[in-house]
Amino acid sequence: MTDHGFAVPVTVRGYETDSQGHLNQAVYLQYAEHARWAYMQEAGVRQADLIANGIGPVVLETTVRYRRELRAGDEVQVSCRFIWRDGRTFGIDQAITRADGVLAAEITCVAGFLDLTERRLVPDPREAVRPLAAKPDRLGL
Structure with a gap:
């Protein structure tokens, strides 16, 4: 993974852990989704604007690489970067x-x-979201 210019802080909550005291595997996906929406909002793209313009983001494929365990009370940063390419999809x-700087998980998506x-x-996701972004450069547009 390369440098990520955007990140949100999250504190692991006790109710998100499994019977072994580790962050439940499904919660990693929730953290990732939270960061994606926060990233869009940072660029000025609101969910209501997407819906009003007849489009919605969809995740088509997700890979999670679990590197280190997380436990209740751990403070983490969840980063996000969109990778624009030709065609109907983009990477995340x-x-x-x-x-403490330890990588707990890597998440890659096709969206x-x-x-x-x-x-x-839509044929070109960049052109669909660019007019809705107050700060398109934040999304790499």
Whole structure:
């Protein structure tokens, strides 16, 4: 994974842990989603704006690489970076890093923007989101 220019802090909550005291594996995905929405908001793209323009983000594939355990009370940073490419999809690179700098998880996704009427991916996700972003440069646009 490469440098991530955006990250949000999260504190692992006790109710998110499993019977062994580790962060439940599904919660890593929730943290990643939280960071993606925060990243979009940082760029000025609100969920309501997407819906009003008839598009919605969709995740088509996700890979999680669990590197180190997380426990209740751990402070982490969840980073996010969009990787724009030609075609209907784009990549998302994310990392969950403990306060001590230890990488806890790497998350990679393939995503797109769905035309909510046609129920198909828009042809160019960059062009779909750019006009909605107050700070398109934050998203690498």
